[in-house]
Amino acid sequence: MRKEESLNSAAIYHVPESVYSYPQDSNKLTVRIKTAKANCKKVVCRYKNIYEHTLRPYYKEMDLIATDEYCDYFETTISLAVRRFKYYFEIIDNEDLVWNFSSEGIAPSSEDYNEYFFYPFILDEEIPNSPKWAREGIIYQIFIDRFDNSDFSNDPPSISSWDSLPDSDSFFGGDFRGVINNLEYIASLGTTIIYLNPIFLSDTNHKYDTIDYYRIDPTFGTVSEAIELVRKAHEYGMRVILDAVFNHASNKNRIFSDVLEKGSKSEYFNWFCINGERIETSPPNYDSFAGLVPEMPRLNTSNTEVQNYLINVAVFWTQMLDIDGWRLDVADEVSHNLWKALRKRLREIKPDIFILGEVWNRATQWLNGDEFDGITNYKFRKYLVSFACDNCVSSIHFWNNVVSNEMNYKTSSLSFFANLISSHDVKRILTQMDGNKELVKLIFGVVMTYRGIPLLYYGDEIGLEGGDDPDNRRTMIWEEKSQDLDLKNFIVKLGKLRKLKKVFAYGTVNIIRNLPNRIIGFERTISKQNTLEQNIENVFILVNFDSESSNFNLKKSELSFENNKDELTSYFDGRTFKFNEDKHIDICLEGYDFIVLF
């Protein structure tokens, strides 16, 4: 008699879609299954062509790719000569009972089992097509008004002194020329992608309220200068992405003024969401950004006229400036139809365009391959900051949070997430760490070695401070004596490391568990099983977030370590660590130590 209790059946989850079943190419399908934590010893995927009725299914053992507080996640990629897959799972529980799991549910394993999940056809448009250059890159984000004022002739009417602190209405005169003049500096940091906050006509310093989508803000410079900026960035081997603010416009945009003037007779009346026949302003009878900011009326992006208008804007500037991608503002409140049509059109004119959506919360539904390549990974930052700042948060808790979040996504998407360290919408990392520069370094260390595209917010690299908005938008410090050069050099070294090894852009993440509470450890691995690359690479990252030193050992058996090295060397200081006879390495990390071994 089988003991049903040995398997937590209620916890087993798989659907043949979304992040649980997705193509890698026309003949390769990745499948994932969730089980209760430590409840299953092994999971096997049995698969064959949908229309194959006689031959036995193929066998593929699945990898335990992740574990969070309550669940395990197994994943593998199955291949067939055809694009039509059906499969079921064979689950071996802790008492060695074997279960079959298909769309018909869970049943004791039997020889004549004939139920399946179906992935009926891998369509061309489902094959991932995000650009390699993006996953291989490091982003440098620039809030132009605050970066460098190199051309005084285009300054706004009244600007604050460069050394003063910003308030929400301040202007400082930063401009395109300031970016162009500092391209060598940006490139020297190792960053390869410049992301500019909005550049189109607006009378605010942040320009997240566009007055004219077809005009570049004159206080930043001219169209020629924007073209020059992108061209010269390209000469440095850097890409440029712009901010698309398509959720809302400025109430000074002529599209809105026209409706204000003509009411429902305006050809743009249905471009906004107005409750009534004409616009009323107090109280406002139209939807706006967050439903709270009447100066930023929300565009009705479900309207195809609006979609076409905004797509034409994006196409126009992509071609005019020759930019390489777009960051989409408030991306989760805008019509999916706009994003789908936008991606399609942009890829027609630039097949390797990169599209990054601003989404703070779960973003799965925008990452089916036909909208965004990646999102702003605020969750990863949140967990990292919370771990770094609070001695009571254990590395296990940190990893549980990170893994739970990651398991909302296709593994292949995660390499395109922008792992931001700071941004114009959160505290600067140094301020967030209460000025503890050692912790800042560790955070940079983790982000620059982890999966995803590191994103540096201008100034973080030289120790710029800043609390919540608008303080996080202080002017850049250019005098070397006021810069934290030690921090900068550390970041430059990290950038070189990331370029040195493909594993940082392409490797999987294997969390090293059983480490002391304040130690984060992970492997980055390109293994034989990895479908994209041939060469095997292993790198180990160990980070001590405690001020005290820590001794522990790393067992070879717990690492997914495929070669026969008998020692590992620390990239930064050349320290070597030998595997002893018990096949483990004794590690001693100093307080706030960060080591990368390979």
Place this chain on the structure above:
Amino acid sequence: MRKEESLNSAAIYHVPESVYSYPQDSNKLTVRIKTAKANCKKVVCRYKNIYEHTLRPYYKEMDLIATDEYCDYFETTISLAVRRFKYYFEIIDNEDLVWNFSSEGIAPSSEDYNEYFFYPFILDEEIPNSPKWAREGIIYQIFIDRFDNSDFSNDPPSISSWDSLPDSDSFFGGDFRGVINNLEYIASLGTTIIYLNPIFLSDTNHKYDTIDYYRIDPTFGTVSEAIELVRKAHEYGMRVILDAVFNHASNKNRIFSDVLEKGSKSEYFNWFCINGERIETSPPNYDSFAGLVPEMPRLNTSNTEVQNYLINVAVFWTQMLDIDGWRLDVADEVSHNLWKALRKRLREIKPDIFILGEVWNRATQWLNGDEFDGITNYKFRKYLVSFACDNCVSSIHFWNNVVSNEMNYKTSSLSFFANLISSHDVKRILTQMDGNKELVKLIFGVVMTYRGIPLLYYGDEIGLEGGDDPDNRRTMIWEEKSQDLDLKNFIVKLGKLRKLKKVFAYGTVNIIRNLPNRIIGFERTISKQNTLEQNIENVFILVNFDSESSNFNLKKSELSFENNKDELTSYFDGRTFKFNEDKHIDICLEGYDFIVLF
């Protein structure tokens, strides 16, 4: 100290998308959560506007809407004046411990809990828009060649005798005139939607291999006759839907011939999936239906030219014939982009068009509102047949299967599923039941009172038999003496019942549990909580699939029974059942009994 073991945390599942979170209208969001079976006493949804940071969230207790073998499913619909929702769940487990569950995971309940799932914005295009007439209807499916040959002048060259059994190449001469002449008959059955198998030019009897998408098959009749058929059906208050065979064409279609002739120089070369520069036929180097039928080359529906061509076909015939909907063949192997664009275009010309996808397996990804309204519910048929045929299958097992399947879908989608009793692709129900007509009646009884659109395959109503294809495509029997009029009358009565009460089209399903093994019981209910209708309706269906009679009682406390009736009457035979002092009804069902009480 809290006992973590009381909650099966690994089993708790919710994502703020797909079937777990979906809009009902611009201000109403339905949310669902899965928990381990009988593991939670109560689940509450706490919700508010995303941008509301101070006020406490609203409170809404969730309904236990379904239970299968391992899980419970709770659901409710929450309302806000705005379209921006955030929410978390409060879960009360069996030991009265209270837990909060959000995108940040599961935590013991606390006063200052501030984590949420986000539904950032209800977009206009996400609001359900499937046509009322479809959910209120009953479908009658006609395989034209076999229905009635009323016009001998358009017969195919060589036809078989009407009384003979079909083989896969037989023709019998059935035509549009045969359908037109029998519209009164079809209407008299209570059916309100005629679904015609393919009608476009093809040299096979089934016509699932189109030679010309712009020509009606002349052996069925003329364009004028097709127009007449639809017009007259409309006069009878019936709708008409056609079969769209867009996955593949005939190899005799000129689009394919052109490629056969010109190879990669043909303008249609990319309309197919060809491995090479020209078509080879032995072995075939191009994809075809199922990858197995070279006579039916698969169209490359990811190609926008193909999409536009097929959409124009559908638009042309929708307008030319004034039809009301389409059934999409092999819908799960065709590009989603085609289906999305097709729905959009068709709804522009006919806002209440009905689109039914042929999908045999899990179809969730086509039912997001922008592709199909419903699917062919082969799963429901499978579970019902398996229960009816096998005395060892218990009603509990039946319901577990049905519920597991249903929980793949939005509750609101289920009313648009076509609950087919037979079709041209499965055995006829009488044959499937080994000739046991009593079981056939019970199956009709269940389908005609259950949620979803009943689908009758021509002839089933008069006891036509037929095994697997091609036997399931026998000619209709028109001589009354050879028809099973008792069965027909029963179905007519069921049709009248279904029309009598809105609850059949609009009510929820509440399964009545704790019944004997071979008894299926369910309530259909329109309650106060139902968002669509005001009037309360309750109907109870009890079906005995055993040949022996069965005595049991129905406790009022187990029914979701909102009025104060002290007796229920059986619709068919007027029997009354009184609630006794213990608030239960004593029920005696004869063998193969079917009663409907209200």
